[in-house]
Amino acid sequence: MKIAAAGFQHETNSFAGRRTPRSEFDRPGGWPAFCRGEEMGRIMRGTGTPMAGALRVADAAGVEVVPILWCIGLPSGPVEDAAFDDIACDICRGFEAALTAGAEALYLDLHGAMAAVSWPDAEGELIRRLRKIAPAPFPIVASFDLHGNISEAMVRDLTLLDCYRTYPHTDLKDTGARTMERLIAHLDGAPAPVLAYRAVPFLVPAPEQCTFLEPTKGLLAAADALIAATPGIEEISQFFGFPLADVPDSGPAMIVQGQDPAAVEAAAEHMLNLWCRAESAFHTRRVPAAQAVAEAVALAAGPGTGPVVISDTQDNPGGGGSGDTTGMLHALLAGKAVGAVMVHIADEPASLAAHAAGLGGVVDLAIGAGLSREYGDPVPGPWTVVALGDGSFTGVGPMYRGNPIALGPVALLERDGVRVIVAPRKMQASEPGLLMHLGLVPEEQAILVLKSSVHFRGAYQDMARAIVMGVAPGCVVSDLTLLDYKLALRKPAGSTA
Numbered sequence: 001m002k003i004a005a006a007g008f009q010h011e012t013n014s015f016a017g018r019r020t021p022r023s024e025f026d027r028p029g030g031w032p033a034f035c036r037g038e039e040m041g042r043i044m045r046g047t048g049t050p051m052a053g054a055l056r057v058a059d060a061a062g063v064e065v066v067p068i069l070w071c072i073g074l075p076s077g078p079v080e081d082a083a084f085d086d087i088a089c090d091i092c093r094g095f096e097a098a099l100t101a102g103a104e105a106l107y108l109d110l111h112g113a114m115a116a117v118s119w120p121d122a123e124g125e126l127i128r129r130l131r132k133i134a135p136a137p138f139p140i141v142a143s144f145d146l147h148g149n150i151s152e153a154m155v156r157d158l159t160l161l162d163c164y165r166t167y168p169h170t171d172l173k174d175t176g177a178r179t180m181e182r183l184i185a186h187l188d189g190a191p192a193p194v195l196a197y198r199a200v201p202f203l204v205p206a207p208e209q210c211t212f213l214e215p216t217k218g219l220l221a222a223a224d225a226l227i228a229a230t231p232g233i234e235e236i237s238q239f240f241g242f243p244l245a246d247v248p249d250s251g252p253a254m255i256v257q258g259q260d261p262a263a264v265e266a267a268a269e270h271m272l273n274l275w276c277r278a279e280s281a282f283h284t285r286r287v288p289a290a291q292a293v294a295e296a297v298a299l300a301a302g303p304g305t306g307p308v309v310i311s312d313t314q315d316n317p318g319g320g321g322s323g324d325t326t327g328m329l330h331a332l333l334a335g336k337a338v339g340a341v342m343v344h345i346a347d348e349p350a351s352l353a354a355h356a357a358g359l360g361g362v363v364d365l366a367i368g369a370g371l372s373r374e375y376g377d378p379v380p381g382p383w384t385v386v387a388l389g390d391g392s393f394t395g396v397g398p399m400y401r402g403n404p405i406a407l408g409p410v411a412l413l414e415r416d417g418v419r420v421i422v423a424p425r426k427m428q429a430s431e432p433g434l435l436m437h438l439g440l441v442p443e444e445q446a447i448l449v450l451k452s453s454v455h456f457r458g459a460y461q462d463m464a465r466a467i468v469m470g471v472a473p474g475c476v477v478s479d480l481t482l483l484d485y486k487l488a489l490r491k492p493a494g495s496t497a
Contacts, residue, residue, distance in 0.1 A: 010113075095133055202492065206316075210454045246488050286478055332447075
């Protein structure tokens, strides 16, 4: 048995203001670098990605995998047409070569919420091109991020699919493994499933999608119960959607898969009704930056152990944020949040200046806002260099565990008792390994300010004495009613618009 494999991921924020060039897929912070062929097979097996899980299952089953390429770009604005076309054509050429070499199926490690300038449904376009090369019933399967904006075109052209069941995403490898197991079973003779698609008629902000919390926790449990109670249902993949992608298919959707067409359709309709009834329950308390800091300072002075965590949710690099907005850092200094640590500001000049000054040196420059001046001014110094690191470490948190991380020279700076990590590149603040890399023990910090919306909970939910969702200016807008949608066909949850 021989299976071709490729990965191409991007989560597109249509409101991020900048397009994503081809270079963004070469060396993304927190994820493996662009790789192809045998190098891809060697690198990906040791990572925490869906591809790693798929390769593990294939290896255990004695299946030969023909690696094409794997790449990811950090969430950002729409992908430039040339970038999408370059990588998509690369995958198609590799697929054609794999077919010539005897590949019997194709596994794809995708995100599901990629939008290129001319292809709002970018993954749908990629799958269409691949399907043109190998028409049905040739097996083409895909694993997706839970935040995928899934189109009917994707579902039509895939043999089967699956997505993460956790947010924070802690089951990436498990999802790739499940998808590969089902593909191998199909190649061994199991019939392809019937797929039923349902689109939920509203958008859900990312902070409300956390699977630790209701209503998503209950919706996932309801799907598990339905599968257990209904013969003929194999999988219920619930996509929460990425609402900052202004595309026609933006929003939650579910795909029910199984062998009994009537049961599959009934289950899809049942799950759609559960989602519609849950619409009013999608609500998370969020407070302005100054209030978030005041609450955190008071909580840190009170009883309990562990850090008080502030989520700087609107500059989440995992949602397309630039990772260098300064609203929350200004609020920390104004609020005299002594002992607070911000993770982190993407500012290459500040990082290099800190390394030039050396440990204990003083850097008298303003930091941040290099790419986001519209959201606030840089924060002036002088800053004292408290710690330095080369920015190369291995992920230890539940999302990035095992991933080689290379941010470039990083530094911990301090002013008026407030500390901030600076690095040349952005990365979502869900990985405690960066703090540890600079000699900090996460559990011992008074206040941690994390540029993340939900993924931080994977590492910090149990550690934190309290979590405050803060709102400072940024492009990862948490109130979807403020956005000027042009293409999205669904309204924000709870909106009458």
